[in-house]
Amino acid sequence: MSERAAAHQGAAGRAPAVADPQHLRNVVLVGVSGSGKTTLTESLALAAGALTRAGRVADGSTVSDHEEIEQRRQHSVRLSLVPLEWQGVKINLIDPPGHADFLGELRAGLRAADAAVFVVSATDPVTGPVLALWQECADAGLPRVIAVTHMDAARADFDEVLAVCQQAFADGRADAVQPLDLPVRSEGRVRGTVELISGETHGRAEPLPPTGPARERLVEAIAGEDDELLERYLGGEELDQGALTRGLRGAVLHDAIHPVLPLTEDGTGAVDLLDLIVSAFPAPPDRPVPESLNGTEPLTAPAGDPAGPLVAQVVQNTGDPYVGRLSLVRVFSGTLQPDRVLRAAGADGVVAEERSAALTSPFGKQQRPVDQALAGDLVCVGKLTSARVGDTLAEPDGATVLTPWQLPEPLLPVAIEARSRSDEDKLSQGLTRLTAQDPTVRLEQNPDTGQLVLWCTGEAHAGVVLEQLAGQHGVQVDQVPYRVALRETFGGPATGHGRLVKQSGGHGQYAICELLVEPLPGGAGVEFVDKVVGGAVPRHFVPSVEKGVRAQLEQGVGGGRPLVDVRVTLVDGKAHSVDSSDAAFQSAAALALRDAAAQARLRLLEPVAEVGVLVADEYQGAVFSDLSVRRARVLGTEPAGPGRSLLRAEVPELELTRYAVDLRALTHGTGSFTRTPLRYEPVPPAVAAKLAKE
Structure with missing residues (x-):
C-alpha cells in the first residue's frame, strides 16, 4: 500500500460527512460485465481505507454484488452505492450492472452521477457492447475518464489498448483520448505507474518507460483547450504542474479530454484514479440540474445550492427485510432532512404526500445513519410508501418536477401462473412490490388470452425477476408458454338460426333470431344492423340481440379467440308476449352467431407490428436475412448516427416473442428495437395449420 493510501486507513465504519457541495464527487463506474468494474470499486474502497485489507466490510460482506442473488449469478443486477472519503472530499461511487438487460439501472446511475469512470479491460477493450455503453455516457453528457483494467494480464499491452481507445472514443478529435499515467513493467508484470504531469512514480517503478513523447502530447492537448495556457505554451513557456492540473480539470469538465489510466487487480493505479477524481472531476455545482417537465416550475436556484428549495429525485427503490422500503435519492437542490413532509410527483402527474424517515448511507449490507443530505449528495430514505423511481421529491408547496430518464422498453414476454392457491393470494402484492422496485418490468393481464405476462428486457432480467418474486416476496410461480392474442373473422357470408324455447312449467323462455354475418375489411371492427320488419322482434329486444352478439364475438365461437371485422344483421325472429325476455334474446x-360460424369458413388473424431495429451497419445483412425468415415486410432504412442504421419493417407478432433475445445474439449485444402495434392480418395457411396442430 502506498503512503497516500495508508494515510486514509481507519475510515471504515463511519459514513463520510460533507459540509460543502464543492467537496462532493458523484462518480458512476461504467463497463460491460467482466471488465473488472466491481473489482475496481473494491480497489478504490480499499485504497481509501473504507475496507479492510481483505477487501471486506466489517460484517464480512463486499461493497458490491453483496445481495444473495448477485452472488449466485456472479454478476450485478442492482445499482450499488459506495461512499468514500479522499483528501477531504466525499466520493459517491455508483456501481451499476454491466449486463445489457439492466440498462435501466445504468441510466439511473448516469442520472445520479456528475462524471463517469469508463472501465475497459486490457484483454478485450472495445466491443460492440462497450461502444453502446460509451454512447449512453455521451447521451447523458457526462465527462469521462478511461480506466484500463486487467493490466496485469500476460497479454495486456497498454500502447495497443490506448490506440484502440483513441480510435473508438476520440469522436474525430485527435487529442481527445490521452494517457495520464504510464504503466511500469518489471519481470513481465505491471509493478507501478508514472504520472505524466508530475513525473512522480508509484509502486515499483523501475525501469521507467520513456515518458517524453507521451507527456508532450498530453501537455499540448491540455493547452489546446485553454486560451491562456495555449498562449503560454506557444510562447515557449514550461507549464508547471499546477497550471496543467487546472487545465486538465477544465478540459475534463467540458468533455474535451478523456484521460486514460492503467490499473491492475492488486490495486496499482487506484490511488492515481482517486487523485484524478478529486482534482479533475466536477462537483455538483459544476453541473446543470436536469430539465423540469413542461408545465412545471423550473428550478431557478443555482445548481447544488444547499440553501435553495428542496428538489431531489428517486434513483432506486429496494426492499430491506428489516427496515422495509429504502429509496436511494439524489438531492439536486436544498437540504434533505429526516421526518419532513414531502411532495412526491411523477411525470404522469401523480402526486402523493410522503414523510421522510431516517436517512442512511449504504455501504455493502450496512446502512449507516446520517443527519442530513446537502444538495448534490446521495442518500437512502426509509419508508417512502408511494414515491416511484424517477419521481421528484420537494417541499409540500413545491411545483418543480424533474424530467425522468428514459427507461428501456421491456420487449420479452414471460407468462406466469401462481404455483398454488396460497401463492395466488400473495401474487398481487408481490408483483406490486416488484414493479415498484424495478420500473423496467411491465405487468400485463392480457384480456384476450387471460394470461398474466411480465414484460422483461431479456432472459437474464426475466430470471432475476422470477427469482426475486420467490426469494424477496415469497411467491412461487411457474413460467408457461406465452400465447399471442390471435383473432378470427368470417371468410364469407353465412346465416345462423338461434332458437331458445323453454315453456314447460312456470315462467318460460322464448326467443328466436335469424342473423346474417358478413366479413368486413381488416380493421373495420364490428357492425350491428337491424333489418327486422313487421315487428317480428319487438323493438325493445333489439338491443338485447346486439348485446348477445357482441358478447359472443368477444368470447369467440370455439377456439376462445375474439371474432372481429364482421357485420351482423338481424333479419328475422320471433317473440312471445309472456315468455320472451332480455336474457332469452341474448342467448338466442x-x-x-355460433350456428353461422359453423356454416362458414373462419379465417385466423394475427397481430402485426411496425418494428424499428437500430443496428450497427456491419450487422445489417444478418438482420435483413433474419427478418425475411420472420415473414417481415421491410419498409426501408435510414441513417441513425455514425456507423448505425434504423431498419423499419412490419412483422407478425408471432415472430417477435423471442426477438429481444435473438436480436441481441445476432448483433453481439449491440442491436435494439421498438415495436408499435399496427393491425391484424390473415395468417398464412401453412402457419395456421401449424398453429392448429400445436
Whole structure:
C-alpha cells in the first residue's frame, strides 16, 4: 500500500460527512460485465481505507454484488452505492450492472452521477457492447475518464489498448483520448505507474518507460483547450504542474479530454484514479440540474445550492427485510432532512404526500445513519410508501418536477401462473412490490388470452425477476408458454338460426333470431344492423340481440379467440308476449352467431407490428436475412448516427416473442428495437395449420 493510501486507513465504519457541495464527487463506474468494474470499486474502497485489507466490510460482506442473488449469478443486477472519503472530499461511487438487460439501472446511475469512470479491460477493450455503453455516457453528457483494467494480464499491452481507445472514443478529435499515467513493467508484470504531469512514480517503478513523447502530447492537448495556457505554451513557456492540473480539470469538465489510466487487480493505479477524481472531476455545482417537465416550475436556484428549495429525485427503490422500503435519492437542490413532509410527483402527474424517515448511507449490507443530505449528495430514505423511481421529491408547496430518464422498453414476454392457491393470494402484492422496485418490468393481464405476462428486457432480467418474486416476496410461480392474442373473422357470408324455447312449467323462455354475418375489411371492427320488419322482434329486444352478439364475438365461437371485422344483421325472429325476455334474446343471438360460424369458413388473424431495429451497419445483412425468415415486410432504412442504421419493417407478432433475445445474439449485444402495434392480418395457411396442430 502506498503512503497516500495508508494515510486514509481507519475510515471504515463511519459514513463520510460533507459540509460543502464543492467537496462532493458523484462518480458512476461504467463497463460491460467482466471488465473488472466491481473489482475496481473494491480497489478504490480499499485504497481509501473504507475496507479492510481483505477487501471486506466489517460484517464480512463486499461493497458490491453483496445481495444473495448477485452472488449466485456472479454478476450485478442492482445499482450499488459506495461512499468514500479522499483528501477531504466525499466520493459517491455508483456501481451499476454491466449486463445489457439492466440498462435501466445504468441510466439511473448516469442520472445520479456528475462524471463517469469508463472501465475497459486490457484483454478485450472495445466491443460492440462497450461502444453502446460509451454512447449512453455521451447521451447523458457526462465527462469521462478511461480506466484500463486487467493490466496485469500476460497479454495486456497498454500502447495497443490506448490506440484502440483513441480510435473508438476520440469522436474525430485527435487529442481527445490521452494517457495520464504510464504503466511500469518489471519481470513481465505491471509493478507501478508514472504520472505524466508530475513525473512522480508509484509502486515499483523501475525501469521507467520513456515518458517524453507521451507527456508532450498530453501537455499540448491540455493547452489546446485553454486560451491562456495555449498562449503560454506557444510562447515557449514550461507549464508547471499546477497550471496543467487546472487545465486538465477544465478540459475534463467540458468533455474535451478523456484521460486514460492503467490499473491492475492488486490495486496499482487506484490511488492515481482517486487523485484524478478529486482534482479533475466536477462537483455538483459544476453541473446543470436536469430539465423540469413542461408545465412545471423550473428550478431557478443555482445548481447544488444547499440553501435553495428542496428538489431531489428517486434513483432506486429496494426492499430491506428489516427496515422495509429504502429509496436511494439524489438531492439536486436544498437540504434533505429526516421526518419532513414531502411532495412526491411523477411525470404522469401523480402526486402523493410522503414523510421522510431516517436517512442512511449504504455501504455493502450496512446502512449507516446520517443527519442530513446537502444538495448534490446521495442518500437512502426509509419508508417512502408511494414515491416511484424517477419521481421528484420537494417541499409540500413545491411545483418543480424533474424530467425522468428514459427507461428501456421491456420487449420479452414471460407468462406466469401462481404455483398454488396460497401463492395466488400473495401474487398481487408481490408483483406490486416488484414493479415498484424495478420500473423496467411491465405487468400485463392480457384480456384476450387471460394470461398474466411480465414484460422483461431479456432472459437474464426475466430470471432475476422470477427469482426475486420467490426469494424477496415469497411467491412461487411457474413460467408457461406465452400465447399471442390471435383473432378470427368470417371468410364469407353465412346465416345462423338461434332458437331458445323453454315453456314447460312456470315462467318460460322464448326467443328466436335469424342473423346474417358478413366479413368486413381488416380493421373495420364490428357492425350491428337491424333489418327486422313487421315487428317480428319487438323493438325493445333489439338491443338485447346486439348485446348477445357482441358478447359472443368477444368470447369467440370455439377456439376462445375474439371474432372481429364482421357485420351482423338481424333479419328475422320471433317473440312471445309472456315468455320472451332480455336474457332469452341474448342467448338466442349467441346461438345464432355460433350456428353461422359453423356454416362458414373462419379465417385466423394475427397481430402485426411496425418494428424499428437500430443496428450497427456491419450487422445489417444478418438482420435483413433474419427478418425475411420472420415473414417481415421491410419498409426501408435510414441513417441513425455514425456507423448505425434504423431498419423499419412490419412483422407478425408471432415472430417477435423471442426477438429481444435473438436480436441481441445476432448483433453481439449491440442491436435494439421498438415495436408499435399496427393491425391484424390473415395468417398464412401453412402457419395456421401449424398453429392448429400445436
